[in-house]
Amino acid sequence: MREVLELLERDSKLTAKELAEQAGLDEKDVERFIGEMEARSIIKRYKTVIDWEKYGDDSVYAIIEVQLNPERNVGYDAVAARISKFPEVVTCMLVSGDHDLHLVIKGKTMKEVAFFVAEKIAPLSQVTHTATHFMLRSYKQEGEIMFEKEEDTRLVIHP
């Protein structure tokens, strides 16, 4: 059944019938399994990778490195949960190295992102330092290469 999740992660539009066929499983079992995975929130949601830049959208993305003072009992979790609730925060993860939280922020303009960090993140009492890196170009996103794909140059049949 793991294979069903792998297939869905790559293409969430596959139907239960297609999934069953490809993974060599029974369609009813696949339906039941997906229902269970959704109920247990193992399947969080079905999303689409979009090349917004190509579409003409000029959203601004930034990576924010956040240094924190951990809190007694809850460590980093409480402040991370608080930060994660802002819709501007696309990704929030605890990382090893010279900072603690790694955020990806989405905004309409650089100014908007900068003010969001200055007003909502930096002032938090647990936050000791932030560094903002604006994204200039995305080459690979969610496992998807964002530039020209390599062409299929095989002969249709070998003479």
Added chain:
Amino acid sequence: MKIAKKVIELPSSGIRKYFDIASTIKDVISLGVGEPDFITPWRVREASIYGMEKGRTTYTSNWGLLELRELISKYTYEGTGVDYGPKDEILVTTGVSEGIDLAVRAITDPGDEILVVEPSYVSYKPCVIMAGGKPVPVTTTLDNEFKVRREDIEKKITPRTTAIIINYPNNPTGSIMTRKDLEEVADVAVEHDLMVISDEVYEKLTYEGKHSSMAALNGMRDNTIHLNGFSKAFAMTGWRLGYACGNSEIIEAMMKIHQYTMLCAPITAQMGAIEALKSGQQDMLDMVKEYNRRRRVIVRGFNALGMRCFEPKGAFYSFPSIKSTGLTSEEFSERLLYDQGVVTVPGSVFGESGAGHLRCSYCASMEDIKEALARIGRFLDKLKQEQAPTIRNKTRQ
């Protein structure tokens, strides 16, 4: 100008014609391709590029780079359980194609008969002819899922028979042979003192159980030339890199021909292959998983269309029967191509016992496979409509 008689008499590949037709048709979907649609894993390409940057552009030992042979030794042991010494029991070749030629030439004297299990890859017979031997087809059948049996072989043995060429997982049928199935071949080989040339290039593309290797059978290590390569498992067809394993006497004999004709396999490809064996296993497993998904879809698709298709458990081919349509496999392939723009290879190209079948490769995207199945369905409907009135006329008579 003089062309050698042997070459003039060599039949040309029956596939050429379909290639020429396909190039005149728009929007073609090909199930005719015998190579992965994946591009060589990036880490392998990158390693080869790095090698070039570092000036690794020379000849190598005739045997191939020792580091590569050591890795092949380990990889073969893990895959088959047979231990070959990297120094004198492994020869790196320019594709399995060269391996076949070397193996056949190393053991064939004029007039020797070599059994070729059919349906078979198209190069075995010509290689035997060019080596001065006589190829003798051994036929297999759909009812036995194209596995070769003891009695099929024994029927064709004469005092001049010296060897047998087998290829499982099989091109064109997708058939595999279990250890128990192979025992039959091994028994005949031992009884009649035959060499077995075992082309196992599709080894890693085995979808049920683990691949069984001829050389792993009792008493077979020294009578088997194990041929394998990187093309199929690591999507490295254009690199032209394979290898032969066997006892040192036979490998030495093959090396002798190789050193005068090829000198060595290209170092750029050998550099890539080292990386493939060191760290390309996961890439390979991911590709195998994807082939397996497509395999399920295509086999189910053919059976749903009423084309009898046994379950191919290896390689990346399905071999549905088209006998119920009353057309020959050549007629079917040609008409399907003109009518629906789907390329397939008629089974008869691979020997008489392939007649009445099509070789359909599933080295195509899932969308293409589904679209090809839909088009084949439309073609079958058309055929039925054409054939229906004749049947009615017959009943009236």
